[in-house]
Amino acid sequence: EQKEASYKYLLHNSVVLELNPSHPIIKQWYQRRVREAQRPKLLPEWLMFLHGVVDSEDIPLNLSRELLQESVVISKIKSVITGKMISYLNRQAKRDPAKYEEFYREFGRFLRIGIVTTESQTEKEDLAKLLRFESSKEEKGTLVSLDTYIARAPEGQKQVYYLSAPSRDMAMESPYYETLAENDLEVLFTYNKEDDVVLFKLENYKDRKLCTAEAANVKPVDKPVEPGQEKLEKQEGGRLATWFRDALGRENVKEVKMSDRQHSQPAVVTVENLTTLRRYLEMAPPEQKEASYKYLLHNSVVLELNPSHPIIKQLSTLRESNPEVAALVAAQLFDNALMNADLVHDPRRMVGRINQILKAVTDVKQ
Numbered sequence: 235e236q237k238e239a240s241y242k243y244l245l246h247n248s249v250v251l252e253l254n255p256s257h258p259i260i261k262q263w264y265q266r267r268v269r270e271a272q273r274p275k276l277l278p279e280w281l282m283f284l285h286g287v288v289d290s291e292d293i294p295l296n297l298s299r300e301l302l303q304e305s306v307v308i309s310k311i312k313s314v315i316t317g318k319m320i321s322y323l324n325r326q327a328k329r330d331p332a333k334y335e336e337f338y339r340e341f342g343r344f345l346r347i348g349i350v351t352t353e354s355q356t357e358k359e360d361l362a363k364l365l366r367f368e369s370s371k372e373e374k375g376t377l378v379s380l381d382t383y384i385a386r387a388p389e390g391q392k393q394v395y396y397l398s399a400p401s402r403d404m405a406m407e408s409p410y411y412e413t414l415a416e417n418d419l420e421v422l423f424t425y426n427k428e429d430d431v432v433l434f435k436l437e438n439y440k441d442r443k444l445c446t447a448e449a450a451n452v453k454p455v456d457k458p459v460e461p462g463q464e465k466l467e468k469q470e471g472g473r474l475a476t477w478f479r480d481a482l483g484r485e486n487v488k489e490v491k492m493s494d495r496q497h498s499q500p501a502v503v504t505v506e507n508l509t510t511l512r513r514y515l516e517m518a519p520p521e522q523k524e525a526s527y528k529y530l531l532h533n534s535v536v537l538e539l540n541p542s543h544p545i546i547k548q549l550s551t552l553r554e555s556n557p558e559v560a561a562l563v564a565a566q567l568f569d570n571a572l573m574n575a576d577l578v579h580d581p582r583r584m585v586g587r588i589n590q591i592l593k594a595v596t597d598v599k600q
Contacts, residue, residue, distance in 0.1 A: 276288065276308060276311060276315075277312060277315060277316065278312070278348060278351070278352065279348075280344045280345065280347040280348030281315075281319060281348075282344065283344055284319065286315075288311060288315075317360075320360050320363075320364070323364055324364065327364065327379075335377055338366050342365070343428065345361055345364050346365075346428050346429070348361045349365075349436055350431060350432060358436055359436075359439055359440070362380055362436055362439050363379065363380070363381060364379075365379065366378065367396070367422040367423060367424060367429070368402060368422070368425075369383065369420055369421070369422055370405075370406070370414075370415065370420055370421040370422075370423065371386070380394060380439050381440075383420060383422060384439075384440060384442060387420065388419075392441070393442060393445040393450070394422065394444050394445065395414055395419060395420070395421045395445055395446075395447055395450055396421065396422040396423070396424055396429075396433055396444065396445070396446060396447065397410060397411055397421050397422070397423055397424070397448075398423075398425075398430050398446070398576070399423065399424075400425065401425065402423055402425075405421075408447070408574060409502050409574055410446075410447035410448045410502065410574070410575075411447055412454075412498060412499075413450070413452050413453075413454045413495060414447055414452060416455045417452055417454075417455060427512070427513075427516075431513065434507075446508055448504060448505065448508050448575060449504065453494065454494060454495065464542065465541040465542045466492070466541040466542075466546065466547055466550060471492040471539070472492070474492075474546070474549065474550045474553070475491050475492055475539060478490045478537070478539065478564050479537075481553075481560070481561045481564045481565070482537075482564060482565060482568055484532075485528065485532050486528065486531050486532065486568075487536075487537050487568070488531070488532060488533060488534060488535055489537070490537045490539065491537075491539070492538070492539050492540075492541045493539065493540065493541075494540075495538050495540075499543070499574070500539070500543040500545040500567055500570075501538065501539050501540065501546070501567045501568070502537075502538050502571050502574060503535050503537050503538070503571045503574075504536045504538060505575065508575065511530055511534055511577070512576065512577070515527060515530065515577075515579070523579065524579070527579040545563070545567070549564065549567075556594075559591070559594045562587055562590050563591060565587060566584065566587055569581075569587075
């Protein structure tokens with residue numbers, strides 16, 4: 235009969251307040267002997283801020299450090315301590331939300347590291363309970379959990395929507411937020427790229443799909459058509475979309491189409507796996523950035539035109555009367571849409587084009 239391992243562990247009560255900036259050395263005591271190891275795999279990387287002592291009578295003293303790392307007992311200890319730590323933080327979050335938020339603002343990065351590095355979906359979701367975000371349904375600065383989001387989501391909603399932006403104001407002005415807000419759907423706001431990667435890696439939480447606002451397939455709320463808001467006829471819209479793609483260059487965009495996705499913007503871009511695309515562009519070597527950018531535009535970016543927007547309707551006639559200016563406007567609309575999606579590679583290239591458009595406008599007025 236296999237004997238169950240016995241061990242004791244002591245974790246500092248100050249765990250939520252202390253951070254050792256260098257990688258901690260975790261001390262292990264074995265039957266009156268002290269064995270120190272540099273970065274033993276007793277704890278996962280994301281718990282690098284945790285100090286403590288583990289005492290076990292079941293680990294043979296003659297194990298080499300390499301064998302010690304592979305020990306079944308060590309694996310068991312690691313699993314138990316990790317689980318206890320997650321449970322402890324969850325209890326703290328419920329018992330004292332304000333104190334936990336203070337901890338999260340300082341040490342939340344380590345929880346994100348845990349979600350990105352662990353292979354276990356169960357452990358990912360356990361850690362995801364500890365994540366906090368600002369929400370469109372709360373005041374600025376108030377953080378909510380994924381569980382809170384799910385608890386108050388409309389019945390039948392199978393997605394958790396989130397939007398990445400540099401600030402709350404910019405998030406709420408995003409064209410991708412517009413349709414979700416009109417449908418009274420809550421949106422979580424992420425202000426750093428780490429959160430984007432974490433939610434992308436998490437993928438699902440409690441059978442809900444984590445979905446970027448850019449990829450949300452939500453129809454705008456039907457509104458009475460006011461004078462001047464009539465849509466382009468379907469055939470004319472199709473011809474304009476074809477011209478638009480030719481004007482941009484077919485190597486620069488995957489598809490151009492008419493869409494009812496939003497009301498206020500003339501155009502938006504949609505991209506599958508937008509987080510991956512952004513990261514890919516960031517990590518591309520400088521000498522390959524331009525080529526990588528063009529490749530991804532051609533293979534991933536879809537431009538959606540708003541058939542009821544005045545600029546799009548005017549462009550439909552401008553392309554016949556002044557094709558040169560129409561091509562400049564089309565290129566600028568495309569870059570504006572890429573900017574809203576945080577996909578502009580080099581905004582400086584827009585300056586010359588904007589000046590050309592301004593010159594065309596002032597020439598007409600003269």
